[in-house]
Every structure is written in C-alpha cells, then in structure tokens.
Amino acid sequence: MSRGTATERVVPTPLVVSSRQRRLVAGDRVFEGLAVGAAIVILLIAAVFVLALFVPALPAITKFGFGFLTSSTWDPVRLQFGALPAIYGTLLTSAIGLLIAFPIGIGAALFLAEEARLGLLRGPLSFAVELLAGIPSVVIGLWAFFILTPLMRDNVDPFLSHTLGFLPFFQGSASGYGFLTAGVVLAIMVLPILIALSRDVIRAVPRSLREASLALGATKAETVWSVVLPYARVGITGAVLLALGRALGETIAVTMVIGNRPQITASLYAQGYTLPSVIANEFTEAVGNLYQGALFELGLILVLITIIVNVAARILVWRFTGSAPVRV
C-alpha cells in the first residue's frame, strides 16, 4: 500500500514533435529533476547528520579507544571518561520501563482490537492513548519530578522493600530519584506507541483464524491465547522493539528523575545516569575538546544502539503487516 504506485509513463512518444510538445516535455524534466534533487538532498542531510555526530567525537575516540565502552569512571575533573555507567543506566531503565509497560500495553491493545462487549469504551480509550502520545516529554518530566518522585519515595519504594527487600534490587535508601522512578516514567511514555502498534498487529491477524478457533468451541480467551497471540508474535516483538528504541533515547523526562550520578549498582533505588541525560545535563558546561568529545561519543553510542533496535523492529513489523509503521 505505502509503496508508491506511481504512474507509469502513459504518455506515448509523439510522432510529430511540435515546439509546444517539446516545452511540455521540458517542464516534466524540470519537475522530475526537482523531485529527484530533493530526494538526493535528504540523503545528503542524513550523511551530514552522521558526520556531525561522528567528527566531534573523534578526540574522545582516539584518546580512549574501546576502553571508553568498558570503563566505569566518569570524572570530568580528571578528564577520565567511560561510558559504562551511562550505558548501564540506559539499558536498565529501558528494561524496567518495558517490563512494566509490556503486560499493560498488550492487554490494552487486546481490548482495543478484540473486545466487542464493551465497545462504548473503545473510542474514549483510543483517544486517551493518542492524547498521552502527544504530551511533550518535558511535561511528563515535570509531573514526574513533583508528583511521582515523592510518591515513589514515601509509598512505592518502602512497600517494595517490605515485600521484596530480600532481593538486592530493592535494598538501600530510597530518595525517589533513580533507576526505578525513571523506569516508571519510561513505561508511561512508551505505552501509547506499544498499544497503538500492537493493536494494529493484532487487528492484522486473519479473522478466519479466530472464527475457526471459536467454531471449535474455544472461548474468547483461549482463542486469544492459543491462536491470536502466537500468530501475532513476530509483529508484537517488532512493536516492543520500537518502544524500546523510544525508551532508550528518551532524554528530558529521564534527566529530571534519574538523579544524575554516574554509578553502577544493583539497587533500583540508586541514583544513576543514562546516555542522553549525561549529554543533556553536562553539554553546556563541558569545556575542552576531550570533555565535549566524550559527550559526543555517548551520543554516537546512543544513536548506534537506537538505529540497530529500530531497523530490527521495522523489519519485523513490516514483515508482519506488509507495510512500514508510518505514524511512529
């Protein structure tokens, strides 16, 4: 569908070429040239984009080499930089976010795609999900900073310590800022994209499969569990990966609640750092080529990770629904 079904050249070559016809053909040449030129400019912009991320990172790349990825020291004063704490924080917060969002998102998507009995609710709920997708991340960050962090500190964290405190993840003092809170914020932020994409994937499951299952006497829930979900598995994996791509790169809201401390701990209450939040937090105060270069290299790592995740996701979703997800 989304592949261009462009007009083939339906204009036959005229036998007698008048000056007017020549003008018409010239106009088409110019037009096509303009369009192709614009397309090439887009590719150039993308190339410049890559260079703009790569070249300023060179001082750090040449100085630290691969050690940058494995060093856990981030000390701007001594000009020692390692990306490991930020990579750890990025992966950990995204994982928490997806763990929370996945069951809720799939459930909500099933409701929107499958459930006919409470159809009245569907319109407002779809609207609410789209509304959430449109709320700027800085607003979600503001809300999380003032409302969610006290809630986590005073209620959620103590409760988790009380019930699951024997696990290393839920030990230590809770300030409200840290990995867990950032994970919850990310869960809220990836929910809309997860719901919208999974809904489309679930809707793309052939109706006849559902009917066959129901005709065999399976209940609705059994049909969903043993027919719909297995069929949609590949597409849902793609949706989860796209949500992961969004979570990995989320900057502002996470910066406001992560605590901004470069450390690696098992405790989810601990304050940490993520790749984008280091950049957002320290960029304007970074002096010197090396410090700036280290921040640029963090950006480069982030971009590489998100590109890999996104390309994998798009291939999966595209293979499933037959068209690339345009709206995301």
Next chain:
Amino acid sequence: MNRLLLRIALDRLVTGAIVLCVMVAAVPVLVLLLFVLIKGLPGMLAPGFFTDPPHPVGVPGGGVANAIIGTLEIVGIGSLLAVPFGALVGIFLSEFGRNRLGDTVRFVSDVLTGLPSIAFGIFGYTILVATLHHFSAISASVALAVLMLPVILRTTETALVLVPQSLREAGLALGAPRWRVTLEIVVPAALGGIVTGALLAMARAAGETAPLLFTTLGNEFVQVNPLQPMGALSLTVFKNALVPYANLQDQAWAAALLLVMLVAITNLLARIYIRRIQR
C-alpha cells in the same frame, strides 16, 4: 460440565484483566492532565503571564512572553524549512519513487524517525552553533526541521498514493503534462493528508526540549532575532522546574499547561481539517 464452567470463568477473568489493563493505561493520562491543569491554571491566569518577560529571581510576578515568542518563531521557521521540502520529497516518493533511490530515501527517513531527539540537538550544535561560535534560535529551527522532515515526507507520500490512479490518467488524457497533473490535480486531492502531516509534525516539534538545549540555549529576555539565543516554552518548563523557587516552579506548571494546550490545539486542527476534507 464443571470443566466448561471453569473455562467460562477463566474467560471472564481474562476479560476483566484486559479491561483492567486499559484502565491502568488510561490513568496516567488523566492524572497527568489533571495535575497540569490544576497546578498550571492559576499561574496562567496571573497578570502578565502572556505579556511580561521573566522577572529576576526573588522578584514576584513576571511571565513567559520570551518563551511564547521563541517557541512560535523557532517552530515557525523550522516549518517553513521542512514543510515545502518534505512535501516535495513526498511527491518524489509517490510519483517517481518506485526505484532504488525511493527505497533508500524511505529507509533513511524511517531511520531518522527512530533517532532520539537529542541527536537532532547535537546535529544543530555541530553544524550551526560550533561553526558560528554562538548559540542561536535558527540552529534550533534547523534541528527541528530535520526532526520534522521524515514525518512530513512519509505522510505526504501516503496521502498522494491514496489518490486514485484514474484522476492522474484523466489529467494526462486531457493533454496536461505530468508536472501540472501532479501539482494541480494530485496534490490538491491529497491536501488534507499533507496538511495533517505538517500539523502533526509541528505539534511534535513544539513540544521538544532536547534539541533546543544546546542550540537556542534559552533567553530570559524577549528576543526576535533568529540569530540570537531565544527562550522556548519547553525550556522554561525544564529550567524552572529544577530551581528551588516556588514562584518559578508555578511558572513551570503554567508554561507546561500552555505547551499542552498548544500541542492539543494543533492536533485538534489537524483532525478537524482532515474531517472537513473527507466530507
């Protein structure tokens, strides 16, 4: 019989769980909007909120005039750069893009869509701030323009592809050259989709913060020159939230409310427009 009852009960249980999921998913939206409304409205109705620049720390009152002008101007210039160009690439994809070049452009634009927004800020910094040696609103506009491009060109393509082939053939049969058929028949027929895409891209750009941090930087004073640092609503929210002054924090909530309203109105316009076109 007993087993059947069990299965039916399980079915009901699953349905209940699914409904619960929807409720849980919808709660954050309501809570969020409620808080922004309650905490932001008093600040928004305070005198001078729309007309005054921020007052120095410790002086009560003040507004966000600098940020309102900044957001409108930065997004406006960004849209002027991105919309015509993005639409042209969309035309290429739909009318001339069934080839290697078209597939490459689609792939590149999909990759751009997935990039974290902070990457666009770094891009704007490297190509305009570092080269001109000072922060400027125009570098933010360029960063946002690149961020908007993929959305605009893919929605334009989708809208153009949906125009019936017979319309194109009718135009060509009348002897019109291809460019006139495209610009005077195909594009007008798909205008609803194109405008919607542009509005959605603008709404997204207006809410972005990360690309602005190291391009336009922020400015406490009203500034209209795009070559100078400029304030923006999202920057006001971000910066005022993190300072320990109650009146500035109130202003952050009010600015957040204004930002949400701006984004919501743009989204609403897009919906209304597409509905009117479809009629």
